[in-house]
Amino acid sequence: MMRKVPRRERHLHEECGVFGLFSPETADVASLAYYGLFALQHRGQESAGIAVNDDGVFSVWRGVGLAGEALPRQRLQSLGAGQIAVGHVRYATTGSDAALNAQPLMINHFKGRMALAHNGNLTNSMELRRMLEEQGSIFHTTTDSEVIAYLLVRERLRTPSIEAAVRSAMNDLEGAYSLVIASPTKLIAVRDPHGFRPLCMGRRPDGSVVFASESCALDAVGAVLERDIRPGEIVTVGRDGVHSDASHCDTVPRRLCVFEFIYFARPDSVIDGCSVTQARQQAGAFLAKEHPVEADVVVGVPDSGLDAALGYASASGIPYALGFTKNKYVGRTFLAPTQSLREDGVSFKLNPIRSVVKGKRVVLVDDSIVRGTTCRRMIDLLRRAGVREIHMRVSAPPFVSPCYYGTDIDSAEDLIATRHTVEEIARIIGVDSLGYLSLEHTGQLAGAGAEGFCTACFGGGYPTAVPSAGQKDRFSQKISRSASLAGQSP
Structure with a gap:
């Protein structure tokens, strides 16, 4: 059975850290992602994972524990070289800390494959999950990150590009989400319109573009901080360069979590210019x-x-x-x-x-x-x-x-x-x-x-609508039952 770990009391914990890298040439992007995750280790210690895309062929490894434990050297080497890497370290606030909830999530769909890493929490995840299940989606994890992934797949089947799918899916998402997404040919970074969680962009001397939850991860891979992703912005990196979609920007007031400055972030990081x-x-x-x-x-x-x-x-x-x-x-x-x-x-x-x-x-x-x-x-x-x-x-x-x-x-x-x-x-x-x-x-x-x-x-008031206490309790009970069953699986 899955071991139940008591809630730690020393400090609050934040959900996770995300990392993404696009290289103009085939490179050891897995190792760079590995270094980036070590720099973000303070944001999550329960699981870690890396997905590598080599010309549309995806390899992924996820495991429980710290990055060094979850991603042993031999597994890192098995990911091979590529042009795109997506990494994630996790601390569970929605869903259990079981191995099945480790990220990046890998999704196969009619238009190809997709790897997704998420930092944040949706406030309407229960409603979206129910809607998607009624439409035939079968969930394999207990995280709201999978809700985002399935929404993206649904919109991808209706739209001409992955960035268009992201733009459309954002109309349904409420709450906090900083995302790094790898498609067969592109790397995409997304920040929710309120900008609850940080996300920044930098460049390495070889021309690689790097996204990370904090600037300390850019430093770890030799990248120079270029700017923060704007709240609501979609940044797409491909062979044709970097493109920004600001259609969801400035639609609501900025609301970065102040506890990023008080506790969550590393002291050497710079967030939103501070x-x-x-x-x-x-x-x-x-x-x-x-x-x-x-x-x-x-x-x-x-x-x-x-x-x-x-x-x-x-x-x-x-x-x-x-x-x-x-x-x-x-x-x-x-x-x-x-x-x-x-x-x-x-x-x-x-x-x-x-x-x-x-x-x-x-x-x-x-x-x-x-x-x-x-x-x-x-x-x-x-x-x-x-x-x-x-x-x-x-x-x-x-x-x-x-x-x-x-x-x-x-x-x-x-x-x-x-x-x-x-x-x-x-x-x-x-x-x-x-x-x-x-x-x-x-x-x-x-x-x-x-x-x-x-x-x-x-006590400063919620920037968005939030679940009622009854809704949150029912969803937590459902997640707990799902996690218990998952923990008993071989």
């Missing part, structure tokens, strides 16, 4: 302005809390120090063998540096408090290390609403801020004071570079 590191330091500076305190040292929680802590220290004048050591040999998917060890698992990854924090008044900066349980254990570690006072500062507002766009904030009932005030949360997690970043300053993290953020999980 440095992730600078945005996090700005969050810390805003926190120092909103929630000043007398303290001896500012400490960040590795890794995404470090830049915000630097920003707080710089703006407040309180010295910054590394207060935790992180075990680099324990992966994000680490699972202790017993429940009691899992409850104390934070100490396997993080441990306070006593010489830095003992007897000190500490400003502890982290990116979020979700359920509060892991945060409480981290506070306990600091107390045992001899900290005098702990003043926690969070570089995001409180989570009060579920996310429907590809983040695993799946239930308001699990969020500590929906049931308790800030003062109550401070008592529960055991800190002397607690301050969150305001929603106003959250919208200013990227300065003038981003025209609008999605802050729905912070």
Whole structure:
């Protein structure tokens, strides 16, 4: 049977990362995609896959685990050379983490083959899935990515080209989707009209065009960032060059997920023209302005809390120090063998540096408090290390609403801020004071570079229609049953 993996509590997780490459000549595109996926590994650690297209002949390999585990060297070599590669790393928010849901998805249809990699979450996936099943589609996975693939196939049979099929299918898609698609002759990158998830384009010195969820993946393959894909844009790369379709652009307001800057993205990435590191330091500076305190040292929680802590220290004048050591040999998917060890698992990854924090008044900066349980254990570690006072500062507002766009904030009932005030949360997690970043300053993290953020999980309102609680529960139950049956298959 499929092993059920408990939900990790340390941080939120984002659904996945996508990568695509078009080479003007036959090349080892599989290896380049492999390097790109390693750079995007932080976006998903449950499965990885690469599809290679060599003059219309597709080869694909997908597996469970980190990229190095899912794509062993011998399998990578078996993909051979080609002109187009599509890669994917996945963290499951819709569908299970079973091997059958690994991407890229490979679809055979009357007009040829297609490989698709998707980052995001559709808000109308249940309705589309039902409609497609009524029309005869047979689903083999439990992901909404397959819904997108079948819509594209349906439209491809009605339209003269794959880019026309994408343009038509976008009329039915609602929610978050950044896509990289390989057809027999073309590579296509697509970003939903709101631009919920990032997607960028770069070029290598050999003329190859590269698409990736983050610019750090372009750096990993020697490509230079050229620009971000515009929300709603369809970019097609073929033998005749690069073409842009902007027919779905500027139809709705931009709503990039603000948590890309707060936590998801790598610090060395640039998203929509803004440095992730600078945005996090700005969050810390805003926190120092909103929630000043007398303290001896500012400490960040590795890794995404470090830049915000630097920003707080710089703006407040309180010295910054590394207060935790992180075990680099324990992966994000680490699972202790017993429940009691899992409850104390934070100490396997993080441990306070006593010489830095003992007897000190500490400003502890982290990116979020979700359920509060892991945060409480981290506070306990600091107390045992001899900290005098702990003043926690969070570089995001409180989570009060579920996310429907590809983040695993799946239930308001699990969020500590929906049931308790800030003062109550401070008592529960055991800190002397607690301050969150305001929603106003959250919208200013990227300065003038981003025209609008999605802050729905912070109570900022949903940019699209969302499933009702009953619809989401029924769909989740259906997915769970499908995943259980899939896990029992040989």
